[in-house]
Structure formats: structure tokens, C-alpha cells
Amino acid sequence: MKRNCTYCNEKLEGRVGKKYCSSYCRSAFYYQQNKEKEYSLFKKIDQQLKTNRKILKNYNRAGLVTIRKGKLIKEGFDPKYFTHYWKNSKGQVYLFCYEYGFLELKDNAKSKYLLVIWQSYMDTS
Structure with missing residues (x-):
């Protein structure tokens, strides 16, 4: 044989x-x-980061916008996945998925996100 x-x-x-x-x-x-393998850990993380970026880009065409957190979550956004962060002078921490960022805000006990786009002044290196 x-x-x-x-x-x-x-x-x-x-x-x-x-x-x-x-x-x-x-x-x-x-x-x-x-x-x-279709769902390896790195592929899952990469796919979620790409999804987050796509959603943030779609809702932030003006460069600065506020949106309900639930609306983004419904679209598949997961705030636990981000590429980097930036802390402003007030101590607020913006989380970013590549060049699109978000800051969680509370407005009358409702969660919202302030969406921003990375700016050159945010680069502290």
C-alpha cells in the first residue's frame, strides 16, 4: 500500500x-x-475594527456629530474594539478606530457618542 x-x-x-x-x-x-479557519481570533478582531470604522465613517460625514449609542450598537458597532485613544485637556478619553473616534456622553441618563475625526493636534508623539 x-x-x-x-x-x-x-x-x-x-x-x-x-x-x-x-x-x-x-x-x-x-x-x-x-x-x-473562518473565525480565528485575529480575523474576528480585524473584522470588528473594520466594521466599527465603517459605521463611524458612515455616521460622521460632517467631522463632528452626536448620535445615540444604541443606534450604533444596532448597526454592529462594538465599543470594546478600538485601535488607539486620545485624552484631551479636560481628561476625556476619545477611543479611535483608525482615524474615526468616539467619546461616550451621558445626556439625561441616555448614552450618546460624540463622533470625531483624528486631527493633527491630537498627535502628541
């Missing part, structure tokens, strides 16, 4: 249950398999 490596298709020698010709092929096979 002829057996071949699962990854590179080379002829296998040795024990009967062997699937790979080398540790490289075994590692490469599992790397490829995990890379192709």
Missing part, C-alpha cells in the same frame, strides 16, 4: 499511521489549516 505525505505528497516511509514526511510538513499543514 502506497502512502503519501498529507502536505507535500512525498512518499512516506516508516510506521503505518504516519501522515507527514517531516516535522516541517506537519507544522506547515496545521499552519495552513488554522490560517484558513
